[in-house]
Amino acid sequence: MLEGIEIEEGKEREDFAGFKIKPKIIAYPKSEDEVVRIVNYARDNKIPIVTYGAGTSLAGHLQCEGCILVDMKRMDKILEINEIDWYVRVQPAVNLERLNVELNKKGFFFPPDPASYFLCSVGGATANASGGMRGVKYGTFRDWVLALRVVLPNGKVVKIGEPLRKNRGGYDLLHLFVGSEGTLGIITEIWLRIIPLPQRKSYTLLVYVNDVEEAGKLIFNIRKKGILPEIAEYIDDQVVRALNRQLNAGLDESGGGAFIISVEEDYLQKLLDLLAGKKYIITEGDEAEKIYSIRAQSAIALKAEAKLMYVEDIVVPVSRLIDAIKRIKEIEKKYNIRMPVIAHIGDGNLHPNIILDDPVKAQEIFEEVAKIAIELGGSVSGEHGIGVQKAKVLAEQLIAHNGKEVLKIMKGIKDLIDPYHIMNPDKFVELAYKLSEKNEGSISR
């Protein structure tokens, strides 16, 4: 059945976060038709399918043993850039940085910018509803995907959504598929909304703060004043020192970390009013790029000094940021470990980085951090997703915030679309449901 499709056997891989991928075979389809044949083969032979973009997922989405790994890398064409309808149509393996290079040439861009943008595939980022620094202003992939072509578990090819800004064509299935982590089908084509490159001058400010509380109050005031930043980031004192050591960043180490914010020129004066008495620098152009790049390399600087590091990804309401970071610091003290914080502070998305050589202990600490998000009305994942790593805390969150019935509906949707149980099975919602059934007593709150 797989004649003519490029296949590899006996090859193992590891994803970006170190999860093991041990497929029975790796298939490299060159066309949607080949994808259909692979799906039919897997279904007929009851072999799980895991779809591979660029391997940059962080929560075990790709982990498998004995699966068919469908590596999409041969499907990497930019099919159409439409300058009137403002969309781009691509195959899933298109690299996100390359996409923006091509769009920029025509005066457009695609806003969501996951930290892995230079590595990741558009298909992977769609399956993960990926976010990034620009999330505070532009949201995530969820806000920018218009339509998909998908090979369903039953082998049928469908188009989900339409490349239209307004469309009331039945229930919105599009958002079910965006962020579904490869559990509902294989994406073979993607329409993304694009917009003209920003026209206004913007400034990037690096503000030194004395402590987390000051950073938190600053973002509260920015929001209350109605300032909508392009990005609003916070790195704590440990991150500042790591950046100085690893990249000679030349940052001031005397305080409690740094706040990085970009605003369009007409917000600048309002922002400066809020910064009275603080230590800061204003930059633009190349200098601003340098600061953006320092922030972008924060996790790399931390990782260079750690044997093992678990990048966390919780979200809390912006108004609960101070509480959240303080509680993270308490956990750090309690376990006597290092857990430097990098935060998309503008949208409440925190990345505490657990630096610890003991994976079992790290997972335990991680779950304690996730509980902070749940208790403060947040979410256990803002942009990295659930995979296998966060399934338990996802179940806890859904039961605490939404009702067990919501988890049941999610499981029902998985069963409706994948009754064969072949599409990246036993992860994400399915695993969360299974764990909640086992432990219902202890998970219910």
Next chain:
Amino acid sequence: MLEGIEIEEGKEREDFAGFKIKPKIIAYPKSEDEVVRIVNYARDNKIPIVTYGAGTSLAGHLQCEGCILVDMKRMDKILEINEIDWYVRVQPAVNLERLNVELNKKGFFFPPDPASYFLCSVGGATANASGGMRGVKYGTFRDWVLALRVVLPNGKVVKIGEPLRKNRGGYDLLHLFVGSEGTLGIITEIWLRIIPLPQRKSYTLLVYVNDVEEAGKLIFNIRKKGILPEIAEYIDDQVVRALNRQLNAGLDESGGGAFIISVEEDYLQKLLDLLAGKKYIITEGDEAEKIYSIRAQSAIALKAEAKLMYVEDIVVPVSRLIDAIKRIKEIEKKYNIRMPVIAHIGDGNLHPNIILDDPVKAQEIFEEVAKIAIELGGSVSGEHGIGVQKAKVLAEQLIAHNGKEVLKIMKGIKDLIDPYHIMNPDKFVELAYKLSEKNEGSISR
């Protein structure tokens, strides 16, 4: 079971578009708990439920015979305006205009602006994923609802989504419920994203065009130049004359209609370059408000001169606008009727208004118009929804563009969440599915 709940019997209503509502009883719940009791009663007694906001739906969403009409008007509180987390939490019957008045006082606003904003309820607009003139820049309710509390058909109360900008908490069910036209549950609480009031000066231009082709080319060039308008509207020559007759609008009748566009000041020069040689006026402040208001009253002016008028609502890709309007004009000629066009031309959303005293003929013409949208890669509804009126053409669209399997999945989701078949049954997706099964031969393309 309904003791203590305010009930009316034997009252009939008509919605905004003239569809008949003949409920067995009308219930006016004052709390979520009362909604739960009504749903349980309906389920136990196998009586369909129709949820009523302000009755402004346009495609027969509320039509019923012997149903329980759940009129939400007693649940109309604005519960919380959060100036840090940038959301507002409301009960479903809050009037949309009133909401914006309250938000404006605190320096915020909620962008989507359906033409019925002064009448409609937030709950109804959420169930309809309503759009409006600002759609070209801000999208629809789909882009602005963060979370919902919903009473499901099984009587369980759940929260769907979270009031967070980033959240990867399982499959995205939120967008299933937004735009589900009351078929999946009763909304009892809504979190909407809000943003600061626009800070930049903007200009509104009224541009006279010679014909549709000129209007279309103008919007193509605006898009190609990367101008993102606040609104971009077109009214044809018939609408211009009706506005002059009914409202003494003082518009120039010599051409082929008018193009109305608002842009922020830094786009103005680019726009003026495109308008060289054309007849136009530039306004701001009160004068701009006057033009906005003339546009807003276009449908009212048309209706004042018609006995019966069917407001259509198709969308086409912006690049196909000229083709679409030309084909609408051909249908007008073919049937020798009047079908003036009001268009949210910036996002491809057209409202041809079928003026005709024969409802059966009007529905036939309407379906011919809908086919234009299907053939040009658009959608049979941009913002008004499907109800009963558009179920047949919805089925045609989904089968032509997306695959019959997509309609099957939608039907499967309805059955999953409402196995009792009580929540606004036999409309929308369910009716589309039924019609497609009956006529599969003729609908398949």
